[in-house]
Amino acid sequence: xxxxxxxxxxxxxxGTVGSGLVQLLKSNASEIEQRTGKKIIVKYVAVRxxxxxxxxxxxxxxIDNPLLMIExxxxxxxxxxxxxTNLAGTLIRKALENGKSVVTANKALLAEKGEELFTLAExxxxxxxxxxxxxxxxxxxxxxxxxxAGNKIHNIFGILNGTSxxxxxxxxxxxxQFDEALKRAQELGFAEADPTLDIDGFDAAxxxxxxxxxxxxxxxxxxxxxxxxxxxxSAMDIAFAQSLGYxxxxxxxxxxxxxxxxxxxxxxxxxxxxxxxxxxxxFNAIHINGNAxxxxxxxxxxxxxxxxxxxxxxDIMSIMKNIYDTTGYVTKKFPLAxxxxxxxxVSPWYLRLMVxxxxxVLRDVAGIFAKQSISIAQVIQKKQQEDGVPLVFMTHETTVxxxxxxxxxxKATNILNAEPVAFRVLELA
Ligand code: HSE
Numbered sequence: 258x259x260x261x262x263x264x265x266x267x268x269x270x271x272g273t274v275g276s277g278l279v280q281l282l283k284s285n286a287s288e289i290e291q292r293t294g295k296k297i298i299v300k301y302v303a304v305r306x307x308x309x310x311x312x313x314x315x316x317x318x319x320i321d322n323p324l325l326m327i328e329x330x331x332x333x334x335x336x337x338x339x340x341x342t343n344l345a346g347t348l349i350r351k352a353l354e355n356g357k358s359v360v361t362a363n364k365a366l367l368a369e370k371g372e373e374l375f376t377l378a379e380x381x382x383x384x385x386x387x388x389x390x391x392x393x394x395x396x397x398x399x400x401x402x403x404x405x406a407g408n409k410i411h412n413i414f415g416i417l418n419g420t421s422x423x424x425x426x427x428x429x430x431x432x433x434q435f436d437e438a439l440k441r442a443q444e445l446g447f448a449e450a451d452p453t454l455d456i457d458g459f460d461a462a463x464x465x466x467x468x469x470x471x472x473x474x475x476x477x478x479x480x481x482x483x484x485x486x487x488x489x490x491s492a493m494d495i496a497f498a499q500s501l502g503y504x505x506x507x508x509x510x511x512x513x514x515x516x517x518x519x520x521x522x523x524x525x526x527x528x529x530x531x532x533x534x535x536x537x538x539x540f541n542a543i544h545i546n547g548n549a550x551x552x553x554x555x556x557x558x559x560x561x562x563x564x565x566x567x568x569x570x571x572d573i574m575s576i577m578k579n580i581y582d583t584t585g586y587v588t589k590k591f592p593l594a595x596x597x598x599x600x601x602x603v604s605p606w607y608l609r610l611m612v613x614x615x616x617x618v619l620r621d622v623a624g625i626f627a628k629q630s631i632s633i634a635q636v637i638q639k640k641q642q643e644d645g646v647p648l649v650f651m652t653h654e655t656t657v658x659x660x661x662x663x664x665x666x667x668k669a670t671n672i673l674n675a676e677p678v679a680f681r682v683l684e685l686a
Contacts, residue, residue, distance in 0.1 A: 262294070262295050263296040263297070263298050264293075264295050264297050264298065264334060264573070265298045265331050265332050265333050266300065266332065266336055266573065267300060267301040267302075267326030267329070267334075268299050268302045268314075268317075268336045268338065269323035269326070269335065269337050269339050269345075269348060270304070270337070270339035270340065271304045271311060271338075272338065272339075272340075273561070273562045274338045274389065274562060274566050274569065275336075275566075276311075276312065277561075277562030277564075277565060277566030278336065278338070278566040278569050278570060279299070279302075279312060279314050280312075280562075280563065280566070281566050281567065282297055282299065282314055282570070283314070289574060292574065293577040298316070299313075299316075299317045300317065300318065300326075300329065300331065301318050301319075301320055301329070301332070302318070302319055303320050303321065303323035303326065304319060304321065305321065307319050307321045323337075323348050324348060324351060327348070327351045327352055327355050332357060333357060334357060334358045334359070334360060334384075334576055335352040335357050335358075335359050335360075336359075336360045336361070336573065337349055337352075337360070337363060338361070338362055338363075339363075340362075340363055340365070340449075340450060341363075341365070341366075341450075342363075342365055342366045342369060342370060345363050345366050346374075349361060349363075349385070350374060350377065353374065353378050353381055353385065354377070354381070356381065357383070358581075359384070359385050360384075360389075360569055360572040361387050361389075362387070362389035362565060362569060363387075364387075364390035364391060364460065364463040364464050364467060365460070367390055368462070368463035368464075368466040369479050371467075372476055375583060375584060376589055379583055379584065379589040380589060383583075384581040384583055385583050386572035386583070387572070388568040388569070388571060389565045389568035389569045389572070390464065391464045391468060392415075392541040392555075392557070392559045393419065393541060393558055393559040393561065393564045393565045393568060394557045394558045394561075394565065394568055395542075395543065395555050395556070395557040395558075395568075396555075396568070396571070397468065397543050397545075397555055398467075398471060399571075399575075400545070400555065401413075401468065401471040401472055401545065402584075403582070403585065405547050405550055405553075406585060408548055408550050409548040410472040410513065410545060410546070410547050411512065411513060411546040411547065412510070412511060412512040412513065413465075413468050413469075413472055413509075413511050413543065413544065413545050413546075414508055414509065414510040414511065414683075415508065415509060415542050415555075416506055416507065416508065416509075416533065417464040417465060417507075417522075417543070418455050418461040418507060419442075419539035419558070419559040419560035420439070420443075420447045420449070420452065420455035420456065420460075420539075421456055421458075421486070421487050422507065422537070422539065422540065423438065423442045423447060423538050423539050424438040424439055424442060424487065425487060425495070426537040426538050428490065428495055429495050429504060432492060434492075435488075435490060439456065442539075445539070446560070446561060446562060447539045457484070457486035458484040458485055458486035458487070458523070461507060461509045461522045462482045462484045462522045463479065464509065465509035465511055465522060466482055466520070468511060469511045469518060469520050471585060472513075472545075473513055473594065474584075474585075474588065474592075475518065475591050475592055475594035475595075476591040476592065476593055476594060477520055477594035477596065478594075481594075481596050482521060482522065483520070483523070483599050484521070484523070485521075485522065485523040486507070486524075487507050487524055489678075490505070490524065491678070493609070494609055494678055494680070497607075497609060497637065497647070498526050500637075501526075501607075501635065502528060502529050502530075503526040503527060503528055503607075504528075504534035505526055506524070506525060506527055506536075507522065507523070508522070508523065508524075508525045508527075508533075509521075510523075510525075512597075514597070515597075516595055517596065517597035518594050519597035519599060519602055524680050525681050525682065525683050526680055526681070526682040526683070527682075527685055528684065528685055531685040531686065533685060536556060539559060539561060540556060540557065540558060540559060541557065541558070541559025543555045599657055600657050600658035600661070601656055601657070601658065602656065603654050603655065603656050604654060604655075604681045604682060605652055605654055605655075605681070605682040605684065606631075606651070606652045606655060606660055606679055606680070606681055607649070607650070607651055607679070607682055608650045608651075608677060608679045609647055609648070609650075609679075610648045610649075610650075610667065611642075611644050611646070611647055611648075611673060611674040611675040611677075612646050612648050612673060612674065613645060613672060614641055614645070615672075618648070619636075619638070619648070621667075621670055621672060622650075622667060622672070626650075626663055628663075629655070629659040629660075629662050630655070631652050631655045631659055631660065631663055632652060632655070633651075633653075634650075634651045634653050635649075635650070635651040636648070636649070636650055637649040644674050645675065651682070660679060664679060
């Protein structure tokens, strides 16, 4: 039985993060009490299979229907760690309708269907806390919402998915094949239950959407985020990038410029000497530029059991201390973001073409670039390989539209042996 002052929670999900939370509640119990003056009592743990042997918090009741916790008036906070959008969505909505605050790590749900839930929490004066949803252990939600509240944010960019960062790091450092690196990330517990969310860039886009929401107080619909993942990343491009002095990273990037916001996730070449290039494995890192704070860099474990559970526990404790603020804004319903047309976005590009080694190929490509006003910075042509000759270009700054047009024209010429590969380049200090 709990003392009146203790916090009673119901935990839904005992996977990687849920079991990390149970472990932390046990190992750090005295710190929790020392810092909040209360204990955290886990009254229910909801799992899919109640017959499986588990390490449960003392006195917790194992149930298979998480919605049952909602009906218990003693439960004050629901911790949603089951993932997915259907049952988790119903659970959070019903919890908020029934006067219970929520802590969640569910970025897919919040990014795709979160507006209604955030509004519901605000209207009912409840907390909907989600630090663990974005970049695992890194306290970026709290940082943007509270610590940087006095800033106009110019841009945010970074590595937001540990699985794809792990895969790219392994491919770059050890020449590991894509599938093998993904398998290892799954074994280590970084990957989503459906790893396409990681490798196709969707997980990073979910997190980016939430960061945009926090940074600019707007609803940037998730389906408006431009997304390109790393599923087809080739060792050849990683090696070419390295020989040119760059590292390939999957970046989420958002910028507020000319009263518009541009947000996208894609593989990007960044200088090998930039600090972001040295963020390896399951680590995430986020650059934030604000008009007062200047450049800020946050780095830490973006996935994994205890790191993510650390963020969940921090949220539970903020709620215990009654200091959590769900949105960081007065507005209950966020206005639609002014969305920039990505076609107008400007950057240098890396382009690799597999071509037939015949007279005039280079002239044809250069002619198409000239027609689109794309200026070439460097060209590399390597020896014949199985599927043609790799022809690599680094361009000066050009728009997405010009590059799209150039690619369409190059494809139409019949000089290609394979799909072209084009990545943007981000010049960083
Ligand atoms: N699958 C995610 C990642 C887990 O790899 O970053 C943390 O959100």
